[in-house]
Amino acid sequence: MANVKTITKTLWSETIIEMLIDGLKRNAGDKEIRELIREIRNKGFKRRYVLAKVEKSVGTPAMERVRQLSSGSKSPEQPKQ
Numbered sequence: 001m002a003n004v005k006t007i008t009k010t011l012w013s014e015t016i017i018e019m020l021i022d023g024l025k026r027n028a029g030d031k032e033i034r035e036l037i038r039e040i041r042n043k044g045f046k047r048r049y050v051l052a053k054v055e056k057s058v059g060t061p062a063m064e065r066v067r068q069l070s071s072g073s074k075s076p077e078q079p080k081q
Helices: 002-025 030-042 047-058 060-070
Strands: none
Touching: 002 030, 002 047, 002 060, 030 047, 030 060, 047 060
């Protein structure tokens, strides 16, 4: 039974990271992104791991946004599309 709990926890944790990536893709507001970052931190993920995953999935500008928001700074203005 312990294996099922571990697998479920891992899948849910990875789902939160995917929610962060989705939020970045749709240019969600800082508040939503910060809430997701907080949840990810509470799950025990290392900042370096999350930043690498975001950069690979969404690119360097999104990774820099997460880096700034996770340090408590406001994100830079997002370019108009």
